[in-house]
Amino acid sequence: MNDPVAKQVQLHCTNCGHVTTYDGRQTTCPVCGENILEARYDLEALLAAGWPEQLARRKPGLWRYYELLPLLDPRYIVSMGEGGTPLLQVPNLAVMLGLKNLYIKDERQGPTGSFKDRQASVAISVLRELGIEEAVVASTGNVAIAYSAYAARAGIKLWAFLTSQVPGEKMREVALYGAEVIKVTGTYDETKAVAARFAQSRNLFLDRGIKSIAAIESMKTMAYEIAEDLGWRAPDWFIQGVSGGMGPIGVAKGFQELIELGLADKVPSIGIVQSQGCAPMVHAFKAGQRIAVPVDNPQTVIATLSTGRPGRAYEWLWQLMQRYGGAAESASDEEAFEVMRLLARGDGLSVEPATAVAFAGLIKMVRNGDIRPDDVVVVNCSGHTLPVEKHILGDQWARHVDVSHSSQVESLPEEGILSALEQVETTGGRVVVIEDNPDAARLISRILQTRGSYKVEIATDGASGIELVRKMQPDVVITDLMMPGMDGFQVINILKSDEALCRIPVIVLTAKELTPRERGRLSNQIAALLQKGSFLDEDLLQSIIQTL
Ligand SMILES: *Cc1c(COP(=O)(O)O)cnc(C)c1O
Numbered sequence: 239m240n241d242p243v244a245k246q247v248q249l250h251c252t253n254c255g256h257v258t259t260y261d262g263r264q265t266t267c268p269v270c271g272e273n274i275l276e277a278r279y280d281l282e283a284l285l286a287a288g289w290p291e292q293l294a295r296r297k298p299g300l301w302r303y304y305e306l307l308p309l310l311d312p313r314y315i316v317s318m319g320e321g322g323t324p325l326l327q328v329p330n331l332a333v334m335l336g337l338k339n340l341y342i343k344d345e346r347q348g349p350t351g352s353f354k355d356r357q358a359s360v361a362i363s364v365l366r367e368l369g370i371e372e373a374v375v376a377s378t379g380n381v382a383i384a385y386s387a388y389a390a391r392a393g394i395k396l397w398a399f400l401t402s403q404v405p406g407e408k409m410r411e412v413a414l415y416g417a418e419v420i421k422v423t424g425t426y427d428e429t430k431a432v433a434a435r436f437a438q439s440r441n442l443f444l445d446r447g448i449k450s451i452a453a454i455e456s457m458k459t460m461a462y463e464i465a466e467d468l469g470w471r472a473p474d475w476f477i478q479g480v481s482g483g484m485g486p487i488g489v490a491k492g493f494q495e496l497i498e499l500g501l502a503d504k505v506p507s508i509g510i511v512q513s514q515g516c517a518p519m520v521h522a523f524k525a526g527q528r529i530a531v532p533v534d535n536p537q538t539v540i541a542t543l544s545t546g547r548p549g550r551a552y553e554w555l556w557q558l559m560q561r562y563g564g565a566a567e568s569a570s571d572e573e574a575f576e577v578m579r580l581l582a583r584g585d586g587l588s589v590e591p592a593t594a595v596a597f598a599g600l601i602k603m604v605r606n607g608d609i610r611p612d613d614v615v616v617v618n619c620s621g622h623t624l625p626v627e628k629h630i631l632g633d634q635w636a637r638h639v640d641v642s643h644s645s646q647v648e649s650l651p652e653e654g655i656l657s658a659l660e661q662v663e664t665t666g667g668r669v670v671v672i673e674d675n676p677d678a679a680r681l682i683s684r685i686l687q688t689r690g691s692y693k694v695e696i697a698t699d700g701a702s703g704i705e706l707v708r709k710m711q712p713d714v715v716i717t718d719l720m721m722p723g724m725d726g727f728q729v730i731n732i733l734k735s736d737e738a739l740c741r742i743p744v745i746v747l748t749a750k751e752l753t754p755r756e757r758g759r760l761s762n763q764i765a766a767l768l769q770k771g772s773f774l775d776e777d778l779l780q781s782i783i784q785t786l
């Protein structure tokens with residue numbers, strides 16, 4: 239750490255405004271008893287010490303923001319390279335949705351694959367600083383995984399209380415790090431109550447989740463990194479699948495601090511997404527209510543998001559969303575699984591269901607106009623695909639070649655291999671794509687490639703498109719409308735007035751809002767019309783299959 243600034247952390251009571259100096263242990267306001275306290279730092283001192291230039295000289299990672307984190311002595315830091323995750327484009331989904339700037343904050347790349355690594359690093363460091371050797375945590379999965387890893391490194395014994403809905407793979411990961419795993423048959427809210435009783439009865443330290451200073455403070459580091467990656471600017475939206483709301487609340491606080499430091503222009507609007515079967519915040523937000531009605535019997539297999547009683551955290555989030563703008567959507571488990579497949583196939587991103595819920599909500603926010611095409615959108619993204627792969631792939635995910643009748647593969651007769659491989663060959667039809675936008679062309683071939691053995695040829699303008707159709711005699715033509723030189727309307731005219739080509743079905747994929755007259759020109763000429771920026775790969779595939 240280069241010349242750290244002497245640390246000043248004050249706790250402000252969010253209820254009565256009382257201020258106390260942070261000592262690592264406070265949990266409630268000594269005046270009014272409120273248990274949400276907000277940490278504040280001496281930002282002037284940071285600027286005087288040469289921020290943000292000084293930051294640029296530090297290694298990436300969460301602890302480069304040491305002065306803005308609630309640890310009083312850097313010797314207690316427990317770190318495994320958390321934070322500093324990349325902001326990655328999601329190009330294919332962006333084309334499908336018509337967004338120009340769609341990013342993930344790629345928290346999959348943290349030490350245990352979720353943004354809870356940030357929380358674990360700060361919280362476990364604080365425990366070390368306080369000399370605490372044994373702690374209790376309640377979790378819907380990812381907190382327990384991250385805490386158990388960091389606790390192992392810090393030599394702290396951890397009791398992890400998990401709801402029985404957490405997938406076995408995740409529970410085993412917690413056990414692997416040497417934590418005591420306690421499965422609680424019940425909801426997450428009940429699990430929290432059991433963990434609290436256990437901690438009390440044994441006089442053990444209980445992690446207070448969103449109410450602990452470490453949690454919110456760790457989350458805000460995502461804001462710092464996002465702003466820096468965007469050139470010290472805020473995105474228009476921060477989107478997350480939410481349970482307790484810790485992520486977005488922390489990120490909003492991070493941007494508030496950046497504004498005070500002169501390093502961001504605004505706080506992004508907050509998009510929260512919940513599982514349909516457990517969406518107390520979404521229901522309340524849509525109804526314009528500051529208080530959420532608890533869901534006591536969550537109906538979702540996505541344990542990560544199954545907090546039915548958000549309590550005061552929702553009020554806090556609600557205030558932020560009133561102030562900075564926001565949107566709320568829910569998504570069914572099925573919708574989430576479909577989006578998991580879509581992101582993996584289309585953009586090479588393997589995300590966990592809780593993140594897929596966020597994307598499913600994003601799709602709805604784009605379609606209903608909350609999010610506009612030019613908005614810069616960041617989705618908080620976690621990994622952990624393994625526990626659900628078997629559920630979302632079904633049985634038909636591999637093809638099988640059997641060469642076991644031969645003892646040595648090298649001696650297998652050529653025809654044997656060929657006839658074994660013949661079973662792999664399938665033909666899905668020939669497709670010509672006429673499209674001048676390389677992103678859109680790549681998207682279309684990618685969709686077809688992952689859904690069968692289509693033979694796809696691409697032409698980047700109308701004239702060479704016609705030539706290609708003549709040569710290839712495809713089963714389907716997919717064309718754009720707006721192209722330099724010969725446009726899509728002309729291409730269709732030529733194809734339809736040619737004896738040899740007029741029976742080939744044409745699908746139009748366009749970014750243009752068509753006038754009634756243009757629609758008239760296309761009617762009876764084309765098999766389907768898809769609007770770029772408002773279709774998913776499923777829609778395109780459906781249209782193609784129908785025409786074949
Ligand atoms: C913890 C977690 C959430 C919910 O986070 P909150 O901000 O506390 O609501 C969402 N997605 C993933 C992947 C998580 O690990």
Ligand SMILES: [Zn+2]
Pocket residue numbers: 251252253254255256267268269270271272
């Ligand atoms: Zn108070």
